[in-house]
Amino acid sequence: MSKSALLVMDLQNSIISRYASNPEVIAPFQQAIEAARTHHIPVIYVRVGFMEGYTEVHPRNKMFGRLAQSGIPAGGEGMQIHDSVKPQPGEPVITKVRVSAFAGSTLEQILRAQEIDTLILSGISTSGVVLSTVREAADKDYSITVLSDACLDLDPEVHGVLMDKVFPRQADVMTVETWAGSLA
Template sequence: MSSTTGKSALLMMDMQNSIVSRYVQDEAQLLPFQKALQTAHKYQIPVIYVRVMFREGYPEISMHNKMFGGIAQRGGSAIPEDMVQIHESLKPQPQDIIVNKRRVSAFTGSDLEVILRAQQIDTLILSGIATSGVVLSTLREAADKDFILNVLSDACIDGDDEVHQLLIEKVFPMQAEVLTVDAWAESLSK
């Protein structure tokens, strides 16, 4: 394990109600995320929640964006406040940071990199929904920014199990250490 507790941060990405409700069929799926949070807090590793959030009227969304363009076309007000809140079972603690982003990657349209650099964090522990969305996009961008990366394989969820396995087993290991929450927690206790 290449991370050190003084320079690491756990990223809990897209764990907001609107996304959790679409991907999580059973609350037990959130247990690895809860254990990751407990582990980070136990070892005083900063926790940064990243959520997707838009302004009223969606001025950040281009009609050319296949993923978000439909939201803007429907118009109306921004996503209801309760839908952008972090899922109750993963509730942030007062010391945790919440970052708002405007695209799939945790870095795009957010101040995440400013926070990481200010805190001298060089190692990111990635978790989130979806493996093929925010986790993949953030991993690629973070690797290009020279962060040391770890992916918590059981604290990532995707709508397609085959895609999730392909990413976890074949794609992510090229740029990150992939391990379970239990293996990560055990490595910190040594």
């Protein structure tokens, strides 16, 4: 029998702030978290974060190299999980140092320790953490479901292509409502 976990990825203050003009975008994440908790599915939070001084970031890294040069505190408020999806006591918050949820984190050890073989993915951004995690999770032989409306990307066209054409090759893609309905 399979055992699932919901991954809530990169819903940190600095990332959610890019979508502040439309607070309704958080609702599907909240619904997915509530459905997982109701059905005793572990909720695991993943965030990107660095040590003081960004010692893990090489200057050649186009994405994180600019962040290291920005002067933004490595462990500041921007790196914390947004209050609208705040973890409950006992729900792990894993820190990664690259795009994939597995990169430089303890995610795989936690999944193995809990005998989880099925991942339900949600996160910001579709073309970043979700794409990288789908690819790596598939290579690690996890069963994967991507919650299409609990993933966001600043480019709606890229989001659509990934959901319609790329992810279905390695994952089931469905809405939060469809997934939650399948749990009953």
